[in-house]
Amino acid sequence: MNAKVVSPSISESAFSCPHCGAFTTQYWYDATIQRRRKDTPVPFFPDAGFRERISHEKAIDEDARRHLLEFAQKVESGLPKMQLFRNWLMQALSESPSLQP
Ligand SMILES: [Zn+2]
Structure with missing residues (x-):
């Protein structure tokens, strides 16, 4: 056949x-873009305070913690944020069941 x-x-x-x-x-x-809500007008970017909280948060497993801290460090390095965020998110979701919706 x-x-x-x-x-x-x-x-x-x-x-x-x-x-x-x-x-x-x-x-x-379809990929869409949406204006941020008025109650959260600025996107989140990790800072030193974020890294400190993540370092001591017991509810986050070690893989997720490592990814979050690496991501925070890269953001602070000034690399393009969208690519960093996408890479981090995809890796974190694939490796950390606790982060999946
Ligand atoms: Zn095939």
């Missing part, structure tokens, strides 16, 4: 996997 091969495309919602040939769904998401 010859199955139809559908190449991955930005104008399709399914494609044939280029590795194994399986026909599968491509899920698309």
Whole structure:
């Protein structure tokens, strides 16, 4: 049997996997931006006080603590914050069950 091969495309919602040939769904998401609420107009950025609290917070497991402290240190180094935050968040969520919603 010859199955139809559908190449991955930005104008399709399914494609044939280029590795194994399986026909599968491509899920698309809308990315949005939202103005901050008036009661929290400024985004959070960790500071020395944050690092101090994290260092002594017993409810945070060691992996999460390490990631939080590394993230805080990188933010203070002045690296681009969105990329830092994204990297930190993805790593923390994948490695720390206690941080998952
Ligand atoms: Zn595949």
